[in-house]
Amino acid sequence: MYRDRLTEMHGTPNGLVFEIYYPILAVIGVPANLAVVVILPRGRCGLSRCITFYLVSMAATDLLVIITSVILNRIAGIFFPFTFLSITPICSLRLALIYAVIDSSAWLTVAFTFDRFVAISYQKLRTKYCTEKKATQIIATVTILSCLKNVCLYFTYEPLYIINNVPWFCSIKLIFYTSTAWAAFDLFHCILTPCLPFTLILLLNALTVRHILVTSKIRKRLRAQSNSKKQSDPEMEKRKKSIVLLFAVSGSFILLYFLFFVTFIYVRIANVAYFSGFNFSESTFMLEEYGYMLQLLSSCINPFIYAGTQSQFRAELKNSAKYPLNLIAALFKWRKQ
Numbered sequence: 001m002y003r004d005r006l007t008e009m010h011g012t013p014n015g016l017v018f019e020i021y022y023p024i025l026a027v028i029g030v031p032a033n034l035a036v037v038v039i040l041p042r043g044r045c046g047l048s049r050c051i052t053f054y055l056v057s058m059a060a061t062d063l064l065v066i067i068t069s070v071i072l073n074r075i076a077g078i079f080f081p082f083t084f085l086s087i088t089p090i091c092s093l094r095l096a097l098i099y100a101v102i103d104s105s106a107w108l109t110v111a112f113t114f115d116r117f118v119a120i121s122y123q124k125l126r127t128k129y130c131t132e133k134k135a136t137q138i139i140a141t142v143t144i145l146s147c148l149k150n151v152c153l154y155f156t157y158e159p160l161y162i163i164n165n166v167p168w169f170c171s172i173k174l175i176f177y178t179s180t181a182w183a184a185f186d187l188f189h190c191i192l193t194p195c196l197p198f199t200l201i202l203l204l205n206a207l208t209v210r211h212i213l214v215t216s217k218i219r220k221r222l223r224a225q226s227n228s229k230k231q232s233d234p235e236m237e238k239r240k241k242s243i244v245l246l247f248a249v250s251g252s253f254i255l256l257y258f259l260f261f262v263t264f265i266y267v268r269i270a271n272v273a274y275f276s277g278f279n280f281s282e283s284t285f286m287l288e289e290y291g292y293m294l295q296l297l298s299s300c301i302n303p304f305i306y307a308g309t310q311s312q313f314r315a316e317l318k319n320s321a322k323y324p325l326n327l328i329a330a331l332f333k334w335r336k337q
Contacts (some may be wrong), residue, residue: 015078021293022074026066029300033063036303042058045312051242052090053135054112055306058249061108061143062299064101070296073098088167092157095148095170099189104146105299106197109253110204111138116246117204121211149192151186190264194295198261212243241309248305256298260291308321 036059039045040052047055072094076085085089115138119130128134156176159167176182267284306313 018074019078019233020287021076022070022210022296025296026075027301028071029066029070030063030247032300032303033059033066035317035320036306037063039316040306041315042316044316045306045310046241047310049132050115050130050131050135051112053106053132053139054115055230057139057143058105058108058112058302061101062302063104065098065296065299067210068101069098070299074296082168086156086169088159088170091170092154095157096153096286099153099193100147100150103149103193104143106193106253106257107142107146108139109144110197110200113201113246113250120208120243120246138139140266149189151173153189156182190268192262194257194261194264198254198257199255205247205250205254208243208246240299244309245305248309249302252305256294256301258294259287260295263291267291 037056038206040047040056040059043049043052076083085094115130115135119126156172157170158173160169160171166215176186249310266287307317
């Protein structure tokens, strides 16, 4: 569970790392995801409407992750520990919202991976499943369920301090550790995120790779029988961009969530606390913190994947970057005239 322990990071070498890392993450992540939300809906990047819906929803959710988890939680906790954000009711709401948007981000990545798996592996089902309407329904369902699932977390916190009758910060209630119902909820919560998304994405990618290899061998054999001359396969060329995009997005998710996933498994098996006394020299604490850092990094990496794999997106990004410069140049020209 998140706790507001970042106020104790000042003056320590590891605290300095956090003080530098999270502002950089915010400065990069906010404009990068905003660019995706603005550019992709224009429909000029050569992507289907179904893919566009998923990518835009993922970018919007990742933007919320950066705002809530990085800016309002980590940066505010480091630089502005005693603000209204740390009053217990607001703190509890903020933490529940953080979990909701992180869950939504993870499961939208699963939904996108499954959509591309169906599109690549099942041509007959593709026409019924890979549509704008179905994508909208799935995105809405994932978002609503993620919010509903994390509403209960609001009630797991109590004040850490009470100063002048004002409750400050969030501490997990003792009943959360002693109640069987809360223990079951915590296990259910952790299995749904990150365990299940991580496993499903890994499995779907493995099945997709297997289908591509089998299909590629069959098509090569058929083309060799029909024509001895080496020619490009138009069908495989058509699907190449979609495949590259799928593996880049889901692959980055697996890599950046891996340490977070390993930490969760280690803590459960070894039955150790995530952190004890906020000791920065403890390996378990640092393992958890670096896992969080990589997990949050995954919320700003997708725009760079789109720029690296989609030439039309790069062109639109360049045009969007030139627009303010052209506008300023036009204003200077107008003033001179």
